[in-house]
Amino acid sequence: MKLIEFYATRGLRIVKGENQYVWDDKGRRYLDLHAGHGVAFLGHRNKIVLEYLERQMSEIITLTTAFDTPIREEMLNEMEKIKPDDLDNVFLLNSGSEAVELALKTARKITGKRKLIAFKNSFHGRTSGSLSVTWNKRYREPFEPLLEPVEFLEFNSIEDLKKIDENTAAVIVEPVQGEGGVIPAKEDFMKALRETTQEKGVLLIVDEVQTGFGRTGKVWAYQHFGIKPDIMTAGKAIGGGFPVSAVFMPDWIAEKLSEGDHGTTYGGNPFAAAAVTGAIKALLTDNVPEQARVKGEIFMKMLNEALADFKSVREVRGLGLMIGVDLRLNPGKAIKYLQDHGVLSLKAGVSTIRFLSPYMITQEDMELAVNATRQGVAITEGKTVSS
Numbered sequence: 001m002k003l004i005e006f007y008a009t010r011g012l013r014i015v016k017g018e019n020q021y022v023w024d025d026k027g028r029r030y031l032d033l034h035a036g037h038g039v040a041f042l043g044h045r046n047k048i049v050l051e052y053l054e055r056q057m058s059e060i061i062t063l064t065t066a067f068d069t070p071i072r073e074e075m076l077n078e079m080e081k082i083k084p085d086d087l088d089n090v091f092l093l094n095s096g097s098e099a100v101e102l103a104l105k106t107a108r109k110i111t112g113k114r115k116l117i118a119f120k121n122s123f124h125g126r127t128s129g130s131l132s133v134t135w136n137k138r139y140r141e142p143f144e145p146l147l148e149p150v151e152f153l154e155f156n157s158i159e160d161l162k163k164i165d166e167n168t169a170a171v172i173v174e175p176v177q178g179e180g181g182v183i184p185a186k187e188d189f190m191k192a193l194r195e196t197t198q199e200k201g202v203l204l205i206v207d208e209v210q211t212g213f214g215r216t217g218k219v220w221a222y223q224h225f226g227i228k229p230d231i232m233t234a235g236k237a238i239g240g241g242f243p244v245s246a247v248f249m250p251d252w253i254a255e256k257l258s259e260g261d262h263g264t265t266y267g268g269n270p271f272a273a274a275a276v277t278g279a280i281k282a283l284l285t286d287n288v289p290e291q292a293r294v295k296g297e298i299f300m301k302m303l304n305e306a307l308a309d310f311k312s313v314r315e316v317r318g319l320g321l322m323i324g325v326d327l328r329l330n331p332g333k334a335i336k337y338l339q340d341h342g343v344l345s346l347k348a349g350v351s352t353i354r355f356l357s358p359y360m361i362t363q364e365d366m367e368l369a370v371n372a373t374r375q376g377v378a379i380t381e382g383k384t385v386s387s
């Protein structure tokens with residue numbers, strides 16, 4: 001049997017993961033700043049998440065949410081501590097794309113409108129609905145027609161927000177565009193977006209699948225901008241490695257949804273609830289958002305200093321531990337160099353090396369990553385530099 005290769009192979013056979021590291025079958029250790037597309041933000045095999053999963057495994061693993069369970073009650077209580085403002089209602093699914101699907105369906109149902117607005121460079125997933133609001137034509141075109149109408153506006157352009165009209169059901173936005181190139185939103189843009197959507201009676205969906213759960217230095221990245229979403233999606237880090245995602249919404253929206261409007265076989269089962277409960281405990285016990293804020297600043301400063309002399313480096317940018325090094329050249333060679341020298345990273349957009357570090361990254365780890373990035377960029381430029 002062969003696996004369908006939707007992803008180019010990295011040529012590594014990984015046999016173990018622990019905190020910020022993974023090991024290959026030759027016993028070689030890697031600093032994992034790829035983190036399974038950012039999932040392992042709480043580290044691989046986070047101790048608290050494991051405790052919750054092990055305990056749950058000895059009780060019950062699967063049930064649909066038609067049945068109440070003690071672990072679900074515990075999860076909902078924990079969620080109170082990190083809930084996004086007045087978004088008091090949550091539904092669990094299995095992936096970021098699925099969370100986006102429910103957010104879009106909800107917006108269309110409760111407004112009765114059809115049009116959706118997203119931004120250039122956005123990424124919201126690859127299922128048909130979430131793909132409709134994903135910018136990259138290469139992902140979209142082979143599968144069209146998708147949801148219609150969808151309009152893509154210029155990200156960070158207040159001027160372009162004028163195109164949001166009353167016929168729009170929702171605008172969906174990433175506080176930091178992840179897959180698109182690690183591009184943080186500007187505060188005045190996010191404020192203007194919130195104001196315009198409110199004025200026009202349009203719902204604002206904030207997609208925190210990549211930015212959420214502490215990575216940017218706050219539990220939810222929208223909190224950097226002094227705004228509040230109407231609907232919020234989360235995923236990746238929230239299950240500490242277990243596949244789980246969530247959609248949050250306030251009472252006035254949740255009340256307009258009825259039985260049968262959505263569903264899922266696995267979503268929110270006791271095992272998923274245990275993973276999320278453990279992950280929230282881990283997030284709060286270790287003051288993870290603050291660690292991400294402080295370490296992110298240090299890491300970005302180190303990268304900026306180390307890369308200042310390189311013509312091919314356009315910008316080092318990001319928020320917290322969501323960091324991109326944008327090049328004027330293809331970053332593939334540098335990413336390969338990093339991997340060969342013990343650091344896993346990933347590409348974003350067409351020109352960005354992306355680091356999605358677990359929060360427990362150390363000063364020594366950062367030095368390793370920065371040095372390898374310098375060498376990798378030098379090689380991309382056709383030079384060599386001393387370490």
Ligand SMILES: Cc1ncc(COP(=O)(O)O)c(C=O)c1O
Binds near residue numbers: 037098124174207209
């Ligand atoms: C902002 C955002 N939304 C949605 C998704 C889709 O998530 P998944 O791959 O879990 O379906 C991603 C994945 O990278 C993402 O970054």
